[in-house]
Amino acid sequence: xxxxxxxxxxxxxxxxxxxxxxxxxxxxxxxxxxxxxxxxxxxxxxxxxxxxxxxxxxxxxxxxxxxxxxxxxxxxxxxxxxxxxxxxxxxxxxxxxxxxxxxxxxxxxxxxxxxxxxxxxxxxxxxxxxxxxxxxxxxxxxxxxxxxxxxxxxxxxxxxxxxxxxxxxxxxxxxxxxxxxxxxxxxxxxxxxxxxxxxxxxxxxxxxxxxxxxxxxxxxxxxxxxxxxxxxxxxxxxxxxxxxxxxxxxxxxxxxxxxxxxxxxxxxxxxxxxxxxxxxxxxxxxxxxxxxxxxxxxxxxxxxxxxxxxxxxxxxxxxxxxxxxxxxxxxxxxxxxxxxxxxxxxxxxxxxxxxxxxxxxxxxxxxxxxxxxxxxxxxxxxxxxxxxxxxxxxxxxxxxxxxxxxxxxxxxxxxxxxxxxxxxxxxxxxxxxxxxxxxxxxxxxxxxxxxxxxxxxxxxxxx
Numbered sequence: 001x002x003x004x005x006x007x008x009x010x011x012x013x014x015x016x017x018x019x020x021x022x023x024x025x026x027x028x029x030x031x032x033x034x035x036x037x038x039x040x041x042x043x044x045x046x047x048x049x050x051x052x053x054x055x056x057x058x059x060x061x062x063x064x065x066x067x068x069x070x071x072x073x074x075x076x077x078x079x080x081x082x083x084x085x086x087x088x089x090x091x092x093x094x095x096x097x098x099x100x101x102x103x104x105x106x107x108x109x110x111x112x113x114x115x116x117x118x119x120x121x122x123x124x125x126x127x128x129x130x131x132x133x134x135x136x137x138x139x140x141x142x143x144x145x146x147x148x149x150x151x152x153x154x155x156x157x158x159x160x161x162x163x164x165x166x167x168x169x170x171x172x173x174x175x176x177x178x179x180x181x182x183x184x185x186x187x188x189x190x191x192x193x194x195x196x197x198x199x200x201x202x203x204x205x206x207x208x209x210x211x212x213x214x215x216x217x218x219x220x221x222x223x224x225x226x227x228x229x230x231x232x233x234x235x236x237x238x239x240x241x242x243x244x245x246x247x248x249x250x251x252x253x254x255x256x257x258x259x260x261x262x263x264x265x266x267x268x269x270x271x272x273x274x275x276x277x278x279x280x281x282x283x284x285x286x287x288x289x290x291x292x293x294x295x296x297x298x299x300x301x302x303x304x305x306x307x308x309x310x311x312x313x314x315x316x317x318x319x320x321x322x323x324x325x326x327x328x329x330x331x332x333x334x335x336x337x338x339x340x341x342x343x344x345x346x347x348x349x350x351x352x353x354x355x356x357x358x359x360x361x362x363x364x365x366x367x368x369x370x371x372x373x374x375x376x377x378x379x380x381x382x383x384x385x386x387x388x389x390x391x392x393x394x395x396x397x398x399x400x401x402x403x404x405x406x407x408x409x410x411x412x413x414x415x416x417x418x419x420x421x422x423x424x425x426x427x428x429x430x431x432x433x434x435x436x437x438x439x440x441x442x443x444x445x446x447x448x449x450x451x452x453x454x455x456x457x458x459x460x461x462x463x
Contacts, residue, residue, distance in 0.1 A: 016125045017106075017168065018080035024170045025049040031143070033166065036070045037187050038177035043070070045170065052077040061100055064089045065154070068175060072153045076163060087120070088154035096120060101298045108298065109156050109249045121250050121294040121305070130275070131252030131292035132164035138256050138273040139243070141165055141195060145218055146172035148188060148196045150179050156249040157222050161197045171195075181211030188213030199223040200230060201413070201420065203242060204357065207234050214238065220245050224420055225325070225343070227357070228266035229350050235262050244269050246323065251293040251310040254278065254286075255323040266347050267317075267324040278318060285329060286316040315341075331422065333362030333372045340374075340401050342422065348396045349376060352389060356381045357412045360403065361426040363433070376403035377412065377425055384408035407432075 029046035036042070043051065052074055063079030065072040066089045079086040085100055087108040096110055098120065105122035135141070147165065151158040165171035174194075176187045179202050188194055195218040198206075203221055206212045212219075212234065219234075222245040231242050244257040246269040255278075257263060257270030272278055276290040288310045296306050304311040315326045327341035342360035349358045357379040362372030378384055386406035393402045407429060412420050 015080060015083055017129065018077070020129065021077065021080065021167050022049070024168065028143070028170045031170070032172055033170075034070055034073060034172070035146075035174040035190055037174065037190070038069070041070065048073070048077075052081065060084055062087060062095060064095045066093070067091050068149065068153050068177070070175065073163065073166070073173075077167070088159055090152065090154050093154075098299050102295070105295050105298070109159075109294070111249050119300060120298045122296050122298040123294045127252075127292050127294060128160075128164065129168060130290070131160050132168055134273045134275050134290070134292055135160060135253045136165055136169050136171070137275075138253070138258070139218070139220065139245075141169065141171050141218075143170050143172060145193050145195045146174055146191050148184070148194050148213075148216075149173050149175045150184060150196070150198055150202065151223075155223075156252070157197070157199075157247060160247070160252050161220070161222075179205070181206055181209040185211050185213055188215060191215070193217045196220070197222070197245075200226050203234065204230055207237065212238060212240060216240060219243065222247055225266075225269075227350055228263060228347075232262045246270065246325075248288070248310065248312060249294075250297075250305050250312075251288045251290065253292070254288055254312075265324060267326065267343070269323050269325055271321045272323065278323065280316055280318050281311070283329075284315045284326070286312045286314045286318070286323070286325075288312060331361075333360075333374055335362075335374065335400050336371045338400055345374065345376070345393070345397065345401060345403065348393055349378070349389065351396075352392050354381050354384070355379075355389070357420075359412055359420060359422060359425050361422050361429075363405075363426065363430060373405055374401070374403040375405040375407060375426075375429055377407045377409060377429065379409055379412045405429075 025045045030044055032042060033045040033048050034043045055074065055078055059082055061084055063075055063084040064087050065075035076086055085106055085108060087096065087110065089095065089110065093110070101108060101122035104124050106125050107123040107128055108120040109123070110120050147162050149162045153159060153163055162173055166173045174187055174190050176184055184206065192215055194213065194216050196216045197220040200221055207230065219240050219242040221242050226242060226244045234240055234242055241260055241262065244263070245253065246255045247253045253273045254276060255270040255272050257268065276288065278286060278288045281287050289308055291308060293308050293310045294305060313329045315329060317324045317326060327343050331342055332339045333342060345360045346358050349355055355378055359377045361375055363375055365371050365373045378389070384406065389406065390402055
């Protein structure tokens with residue numbers, strides 16, 4: 001067979017997702033597919049298809065959709081049409097300087113490697129299609145409950161939960177230009193019933209502002225653990241059950257809580273998705289198996305990913321398909337030889353009425369050698385009182401598990417992926433401590449928090 005013929009066959013094989021898109025178009029030609037309130041534009045499936053077919057684009061081996069507008073969707077479809085590798089990026093990211101993946105892989109999800117270098121997870125088209133099939137089937141996503149797109153389309157959660165359901169399953173999408181409560185409320189007026197995927201930080205903001213649209217019939221939370229207190233508060237206020245969803249860039253969706261009432265156990269992240277299997281290895285680490293698992297890390301493969309199997313960094317219990325997270329590898333705090341997971345302390349601390357949100361981590365003890373000090377970073381509903389919170393925890397936890405350092409902040413902001421990163425906040429604390437202000441204000445070199453809302457309290461030594 002000649003080289004030209006081989007090239008044509010490779011492109012045709014790489015267009016599998018595009019052909020599936022064309023099938024959706026044939027079934028739903030005149031139905032609304034995409035709304036963009038910011039530009040007051042709206043496309044039916046047929047109009048979206050014709051616009052993509054008429055776009056004149058230069059052939060490129062790598063297409064990098066960016067932003068949270070309709071242009072992102074156009075770029076994905078153009079990439080599929082011409083058989084390119086698609087690599088979604090945040091608006092501020094540059095295309096990765098890495099080789100193209102093996103020819104069978106047509107999609108890259110960028111991630112930060114442990115050493116800070118840029119790495120990616122490579123997927124075949126079949127793996128992407130299997131992931132969204134599992135998500136749609138498990139969650140019961142429906143064309144008459146369009147998705148409200150607030151989360152990043154470039155992130156794995158947004159791409160698999162918003163973009164792929166639109167393009168491969170005909171689930172309409174309304175793109176929201178901002179997560180501000182009033183903007184979300186206005187955008188929600190586009191349809192009588194909606195699905196709203198978000199992250200815990202957004203659900204908290206919308207609930208506090210009384211801005212969760214009443215026509216949301218399916219609420220989903222992922223990207224970070226959903227506090228049980230928040231889930232219960234939203235349910236009590238308006239009867240909306242927020243469904244906890246666990247996924248990973250390497251394997252797509254893992255588990256989902258389908259129950260109609262709030263969970264009993266905060267550690268629970270639901271049952272395994274349809275067509276997803278999982279187990280726990282000898283170290284207690286969750287291992288996921290499915291046809292949606294990515295092909296490989298690229299350009300640096302790892303034995304933790306490949307062959308339909310992904311070893312996560314989550315420590316978990318698994319019983320009858322129900323997944324309960326117990327912490328992450330590396331998060332353990334070592335207090336004089338005794339070990340504790342931060343989530344245990346956070347769950348207890350969130351039960352105090354004055355705690356809006358909290359994050360716990362360990363830092364090296366400056367005076368005691370190879371041991372950690374437990375730090376509680378707290379966003380309080382009112383001015384924080386370390387002594388009061390310490391006394392509260394002493395009624396729930398052994399004394400050695402009670403934080404010694406208390407750091408009160410205005411809010412625990414999520415990063416660009418919608419996660420409240422323990423590592424990032426730990427780094428901020430260490431930077432602050434290194435400035436030598438034992439009882440002073442945090443004065444970062446750039447950015448940071450207003451000094452009047454960040455202060456440190458010592459509440460005695462750990463017992």
